[in-house]
Amino acid sequence: xxxxxxxxxxxxxxxxxxxxxxxxxxxxxxxxxxxxxxxxxxxxxxxxxxxxxxxxxxxxxxxxxxxxxxxxxxxxxxxxxxxxxxxxxxxxxxxxxxxxxxxxxxxxxxxxxxxxxxxxxxxxxxxxxxxxxxxxxxxxxxxxxxxxxxxxxxxxxxxxxxx
Ligand SMILES: [Zn+2]
Numbered sequence: 001x002x003x004x005x006x007x008x009x010x011x012x013x014x015x016x017x018x019x020x021x022x023x024x025x026x027x028x029x030x031x032x033x034x035x036x037x038x039x040x041x042x043x044x045x046x047x048x049x050x051x052x053x054x055x056x057x058x059x060x061x062x063x064x065x066x067x068x069x070x071x072x073x074x075x076x077x078x079x080x081x082x083x084x085x086x087x088x089x090x091x092x093x094x095x096x097x098x099x100x101x102x103x104x105x106x107x108x109x110x111x112x113x114x115x116x117x118x119x120x121x122x123x124x125x126x127x128x129x130x131x132x133x134x135x136x137x138x139x140x141x142x143x144x145x146x147x148x149x150x151x152x153x154x155x156x157x158x159x160x161x162x163x
Contacts, residue, residue, distance in 0.1 A: 001051055003030040012049045012059035014156070020047045020061065032120055034140050035147060037113025039064065046092055046113050050147055052157075060156050062092040066111065074129055078107040079146040080115035080139070083130040087111070097155035105153050115143055 006022040013019055023038050030036075035050035043066070049059040067075075067087065075089040076082065092113075093106030110118055117123050119139040132139075151157050 001030055001033050001036070003028070004036060004049065004057070008057060009036065009049050009059065012057040013047075013061070014059075017061060020045075020059075032122060033116045034143055035113075035116065037115075039112060046090075048113055048147070050144070050151075052148070058151065058157065060094060060151055060154065062094050064111075065091040065093070067091070075108060076130070077110045077115060077118070079109050079150075080119050080143045081130070081132065082110060082115065082118040082128045084110070085126065085129055088125075094150075094154045094156070096153070099155075105150070107150060116140075119143060 004025070006025065009022050010019050020040070028036070035048050037046060037048040039046050044064055046062045046064045047059060048062070049057055051057055067090070072086045075084045075086070077084070077089055082088075088111060089108045090111035091106050092109050093104050095101050096103040096105060109115070114123065118128070119136065121127055134142075148157070
């Protein structure tokens, strides 16, 4: 994705939503990112900004819940399909807009919102436990579509037609 400024990132979040504190962008390698995601230092919230097909930027704030189960198990990120071995994922959820806070949706995802690095094998920890022959282009497409789908379900894309 193209490099973003802190102003562009803040502007991607909808009016009325609390504007997130944008981290230091000096060392961000934008060329290997499909979305820009980061975790609040307190750990309970994640944020992501993604360019839509129409060129608009859209941001969403997610609650993050980390599993505390110590039992070893495999967990797959719902967005990038990376298979982690225990504690590599977290539950990210969002309250669906216009539902009086009654509807929440959530996905199990890479706990640091680093899916783009995962599909490019740029993380230092173990590669996915499930090998896929899918090429990178298709993985990027699948990742983007999963995020668009999630945002659409969260009613975070009210003014965008779903294709
Ligand atoms: Zn992921």
